[in-house]
Amino acid sequence: MDNLYSLTAGELLGLLDKKTINPEEIIESVYSRAQSVDKKIKGYLNLDREKALSRAKDLPSSGKLKGIPVAVKDNICVEGELTTCASKILRGFKPPYNATVIEKLKSEGAVIFGKTNMDEFAFGSSCENSSYFPTLNPWDTSRIPGGSSGGSAAVVSADEAIMAIGSDTGGSIRQPASLCGVVGMKPTYGRVSRYGLIAFASSLDQIGPFTKDIKDAALLLGVIAGFDEKDSTSVNVPVPDYASYLKNDVKGMKIGIPKEYFVEGMDKEVEASVREAIALLKGKGAQIVDVSLPHTEYAVAVYYILATAEASSNLARFDGVQYGYRCEDPANLLDMYERTRGEGFGAEAKRRIILGTYVLSSGYYDAYYLKAQKVRMLIKNDFEQVFKSGCDCILTPTSPTPAFKVGERSADPLSMYLSDIFTISVNLAGVPALSMPCGFTKGGLPIGMQLIGNFFEEGKIFNAAYAYESNTDWHKRSPKL
Amino acid sequence: MAYEPVIGLEVHVQLKTVSKMFCGCTTGFGGAPNTHTCPVCLGFPGVLPVLNRRALTEAIRVALAVGCKVSDKVKFHRKNYFYPDLPKDYQISQYDEPLSENGRLKIKINGGEKTIKIKRVHMEEDAGKLIHEEGGDSSFVDFNRSGMPLLEIVSEPDINSPEEAYRYLTDLKLLLRYLEVSDCDMEKGSLRCDANISIRKKGGTGLGTKAEVKNMNSFKAVKSALEFEFERQSKCLEAGERIIQETRLWDTDKGVTVSMRSKEEAHDYRYFPEPDLVPFTLEAAMVENERKDLPELPEARKARFIGALSLTEYDAEVLTQDKDTADYFEECVKFYNKPKIVSNWLMGDVSGYLNAKNLSVRDSKLKPQALAGLLKEVDSGKISGKMAKDIVIEMLDTGKDASAIISEKGLAQISDTGELEKSAEEAIAENAKTAEDFLNGKDNALMFLVGQVMKKTKGKANPAVVNKILRDKLSKK
Ligand SMILES: [Zn+2]
Numbered sequence: 001m002d003n004l005y006s007l008t009a010g011e012l013l014g015l016l017d018k019k020t021i022n023p024e025e026i027i028e029s030v031y032s033r034a035q036s037v038d039k040k041i042k043g044y045l046n047l048d049r050e051k052a053l054s055r056a057k058d059l060p061s062s063g064k065l066k067g068i069p070v071a072v073k074d075n076i077c078v079e080g081e082l083t084t085c086a087s088k089i090l091r092g093f094k095p096p097y098n099a100t101v102i103e104k105l106k107s108e109g110a111v112i113f114g115k116t117n118m119d120e121f122a123f124g125s126s127c128e129n130s131s132y133f134p135t136l137n138p139w140d141t142s143r144i145p146g147g148s149s150g151g152s153a154a155v156v157s158a159d160e161a162i163m164a165i166g167s168d169t170g171g172s173i174r175q176p177a178s179l180c181g182v183v184g185m186k187p188t189y190g191r192v193s194r195y196g197l198i199a200f201a202s203s204l205d206q207i208g209p210f211t212k213d214i215k216d217a218a219l220l221l222g223v224i225a226g227f228d229e230k231d232s233t234s235v236n237v238p239v240p241d242y243a244s245y246l247k248n249d250v251k252g253m254k255i256g257i258p259k260e261y262f263v264e265g266m267d268k269e270v271e272a273s274v275r276e277a278i279a280l281l282k283g284k285g286a287q288i289v290d291v292s293l294p295h296t297e298y299a300v301a302v303y304y305i306l307a308t309a310e311a312s313s314n315l316a317r318f319d320g321v322q323y324g325y326r327c328e329d330p331a332n333l334l335d336m337y338e339r340t341r342g343e344g345f346g347a348e349a350k351r352r353i354i355l356g357t358y359v360l361s362s363g364y365y366d367a368y369y370l371k372a373q374k375v376r377m378l379i380k381n382d383f384e385q386v387f388k389s390g391c392d393c394i395l396t397p398t399s400p401t402p403a404f405k406v407g408e409r410s411a412d413p414l415s416m417y418l419s420d421i422f423t424i425s426v427n428l429a430g431v432p433a434l435s436m437p438c439g440f441t442k443g444g445l446p447i448g449m450q451l452i453g454n455f456f457e458e459g460k461i462f463n464a465a466y467a468y469e470s471n472t473d474w475h476k477r478s479p480k481l
Numbered sequence: 482m483a484y485e486p487v488i489g490l491e492v493h494v495q496l497k498t499v500s501k502m503f504c505g506c507t508t509g510f511g512g513a514p515n516t517h518t519c520p521v522c523l524g525f526p527g528v529l530p531v532l533n534r535r536a537l538t539e540a541i542r543v544a545l546a547v548g549c550k551v552s553d554k555v556k557f558h559r560k561n562y563f564y565p566d567l568p569k570d571y572q573i574s575q576y577d578e579p580l581s582e583n584g585r586l587k588i589k590i591n592g593g594e595k596t597i598k599i600k601r602v603h604m605e606e607d608a609g610k611l612i613h614e615e616g617g618d619s620s621f622v623d624f625n626r627s628g629m630p631l632l633e634i635v636s637e638p639d640i641n642s643p644e645e646a647y648r649y650l651t652d653l654k655l656l657l658r659y660l661e662v663s664d665c666d667m668e669k670g671s672l673r674c675d676a677n678i679s680i681r682k683k684g685g686t687g688l689g690t691k692a693e694v695k696n697m698n699s700f701k702a703v704k705s706a707l708e709f710e711f712e713r714q715s716k717c718l719e720a721g722e723r724i725i726q727e728t729r730l731w732d733t734d735k736g737v738t739v740s741m742r743s744k745e746e747a748h749d750y751r752y753f754p755e756p757d758l759v760p761f762t763l764e765a766a767m768v769e770n771e772r773k774d775l776p777e778l779p780e781a782r783k784a785r786f787i788g789a790l791s792l793t794e795y796d797a798e799v800l801t802q803d804k805d806t807a808d809y810f811e812e813c814v815k816f817y818n819k820p821k822i823v824s825n826w827l828m829g830d831v832s833g834y835l836n837a838k839n840l841s842v843r844d845s846k847l848k849p850q851a852l853a854g855l856l857k858e859v860d861s862g863k864i865s866g867k868m869a870k871d872i873v874i875e876m877l878d879t880g881k882d883a884s885a886i887i888s889e890k891g892l893a894q895i896s897d898t899g900e901l902e903k904s905a906e907e908a909i910a911e912n913a914k915t916a917e918d919f920l921n922g923k924d925n926a927l928m929f930l931v932g933q934v935m936k937k938t939k940g941k942a943n944p945a946v947v948n949k950i951l952r953d954k955l956s957k958k
Contacts, residue, residue, distance in 0.1 A: 075527075076527075077526070077527045083526075083527075085526075090526065093526070095520070095525065095526070095527065096520060096525075097520055097525075097527075097528070099527060194529065195527070195528065195529050196527040196528070197527055198526040198527045199526075199527070199757075201756075202756035202757050203756035229531065230529060230531060231529050231531075232529065232530065232531050232532065232757060232758050232759060233529075233756075233757060233758075233759055309753060310753075310756055312561075312751075313559055313561050313571050313751070313753070316561060316563065316569065316570030316571055317524050317526065317568065317569045317570050318526075319563060319565070319570055321565045321568075321622065322523065322524075322525075322568065322622075323525070323526075333565065337563055357751065360561070360751035360752075360753055361749050361751055362749050362751070365751075365752075365753070369753060
């Protein structure tokens with residue numbers, strides 16, 4: 001078989017089971033696909049055929065992902081392998097440890113494939129803020145793939161990886177998944193260990209899967225989820241068998257449609273596709289109800305206060321003392337700090353560090369950080385009310401627009417910040433959400449919808465998503481490359 | 482004009498846990514630089530802290546011992562500042578909701594007692610250590626100390642003299658040693674102290690502008706630095722100058738404090754809740770268990786020594802000033818139930834020997850049971866008290882039992898009346914005049930005769946027996 005790269009993990013595992021193929025063949029197929037198309041997409045920062053092949057030769061005797069190549073966002077630590085957050089300040093950094101998700105993937109036989117491009121330190125919604133090069137959208141290479149996990153979304157979309165791992169702080173998995181036409185999920189905060197994920201905003205970050213379909217998403221989440229004693233924010237609740245939720249049946253399921261997410265000025269094609277998706281689920285027996293998340297309008301403001309505050313602190317350790325980049329010939333300690341950080345961080349990172357430092361500084365803390373914390377509780381409470389009222393899921397668009405042009409918003413950070421307007425509240429609340437394809441624009445760009453669930457109820461999201469996917473074929477379309 | 486100092490102390494204590502505050506690295510002292518480290522205490526990207534439960538329980542014990550109210554919530558903050566020995570460039574500490582607040586420590590001062598209020602006791606992690614190249618311009622960082630569990634014990638400004646500060650530190654250290662939570666060794670940096678001092682008119686109530694004094698590496702240095710600061714600030718006010726709020730360093734060699742930085746350059750630590758450590762509720766039962774499990778503290782022990790063991794106030798005070806000595810004393814009393822005698826020996830010959838050799842009672846070769854054995858030999862009359870004084874030194878030197886030394890050296894007292902009667906008769910015969918004197922009512926003449934018998938037996942005679950034999954023989958004359 002020469003098109004193994006185009007298959008899902010589920011399909012490949014079936015073939016592996018029947019022994020019609022072996023893991024090395026998968027690696028070779030995906031690697032040569034990447035060789036031929038990544039010139040256009042630039043999704044990978046590092047991809048080493050020999051390393052992948054040697055990993056494929058040395059697999060455990062069994063495992064849920066045995067032989068499946070999984071690409072990894074560059075902010076997740078892989079032992080002995082460059083992990084730089086696409087930042088100059090971490091150039092050359094090779095962690096002496098694996099992130100917990102990497103350990104889990106390896107123990108289930110996944111082949112850690114390549115490191116994918118991202119916005120520097122996950123700061124961005126377009127994947128243009130990498131200190132290496134921008135990644136491009138496989139559906140239209142004049143457009144951005146979304147960010148910050150744009151590399152992971154693009155390589156799955158372009159069949160350069162079977163699955164990928166990303167991180168989502170304000171929509172960084174779901175938004176690029178939506179713009180690249182793949183499935184991406186942010187699990188409940190605390191569901192997946194953050195150990196080894198280079199922190200952007202610790203209270204919002206969560207690692208999650210990128211896949212070609214819902215079945216693979218359930219499979220991959222099942223592998224990486226679970227309590228980790230190395231992460232005090234991980235929650236010790238059992239991980240259910242997500243596959244058991246993959247039912248083509250939504251009868252009686254109550255799906256909430258928040259009015260705040262369907263507002264004047266949103267892209268007409270996006271709105272139309274999402275409305276059609278709602279109609280489809282209704283036709284399959286789901287109960288569609290109008291709900292309200294009244295504090296939605298404050299989410300972006302709250303997010304940029306809390307996320308930058310945490311980021312300013314999390315990024316303080318990149319000071320030129322122990323690892324990563326250090327400026328040449330510093331005159332003294334202060335000079336070393338200033339030039340190392342001045343030369344090492346990109347513009348967006350500096351913008352966020354300065355903003356975060358400001359909102360935490362004495363005299364402003366109460367007005368900004370503390371106030372934002374209080375509003376965050378109100379936003380969380382909005383979701384709790386909706387789920388308490390009996391909703392199983394909330395359905396919204398993932399992104400207000402399809403993929404925009406490269407450079408279109410980079411001069412205007414505020415317009416860029418609004419790209420995550422539908423995804424940010426979910427991180428502030430800590431609930432799980434998934435983005436999946438639900439249509440295409442006339443110009444052929446993917447449109448995504450977002451399904452949001454209650455805490456630790458990823459299973460219900462998979463159920464609704466699988467029922468929708470079973471009755472559509474958006475996920476089967478591939479970009480022409 | 483007469484002034485008085487107003488002093489508050491911040492004491493940092495390193496807890497004696499096996500592993501560090503947020504990782505599994507050893508807390509052992511020493512080791513080549515950066516050998517007691519891991520990605521967590523080095524603050525590598527992506528790693529996360531996990532609270533050491535042992536550090537928490539030790540902190541709770543200290544909080545309870547100084548009478549603090551323990552919070553029902555455990556919450557950590559980040560204290561942000563750049564320094565090369567701080568691997569994450571923030572320190573995990575406690576801020577608006579410390580582990581415990583509102584305690585007190587009774588100190589002994591001028592023959593009386595004074596209560597110093599304790600504002601708070603909270604947990605934090607330590608930083609590493611900078612080593613500056615001698616004669617060069619390089620600096621090196623040793624992160625072995627990074628992430629060590631620390632307690633910060635903050636007093637209210639209730640201390641009004643350098644002597645009180647000294648007593649406070651001594652009594653606090655004693656308490657911590659009793660709790661066995663820290664070795665409190667200032668040389669190893671496991672106990673550090675910063676002082677805030679301001680002055681005011683004697684008897685006044687307000688607070689003046691304070692200076693923070695750092696870099697004092699012994700209790701004596703704290704006392705000297707505070708004395709210096711009191712003088713400096715007094716002179717400053719006398720001269721009509723304004724005292725500025727600043728941090729000053731104590732220079733031990735020169736015996737002065739020098740300005741380090743003024744308030745204007747003070748840090749903005751940008752505290753905010755540590756998102757990597759979710760706040761959690763402390764179970765009341767757990768705190769109560771720790772309370773029940775607290776050892777007897779110095780004050781209570783002293784009271785018991787006076788009450789139940791009938792020691793004098795002075796003896797009880799001396800014995801309880803060191804937990805090891807008090808433990809040793811009690812162990813000894815278990816085998817030999819005459820507390821006053823044990824106390825005399827411990828405070829006399831034994832401590833004299835140990836002090837001279839700079840040994841601690843715990844390291845001594847003389848075990849409590851052996852000391853009890855020696856005292857029993859004296860009681861049984863086998864040896865005299867004077868002989869015991871020589872024997873105890875040998876026991877301290879060699880660790881041998883009293884009985885072994887007695888038989889080895891043939892030191893047992895002669896109580897055999899036959900042999901003694903013979904010597905007594907000889908003594909009377911050789912000193913007829915003295916015998917006469919005794920019979921004529923000169924009682925102390927007998928002492929001379931006893932001495933003669935002791936001489937004849939080379940000191941091995943039991944003086945009480947000799948006394949009795951001599952009286953018998955003389956009365957028959
Ligand atoms: Zn460590």
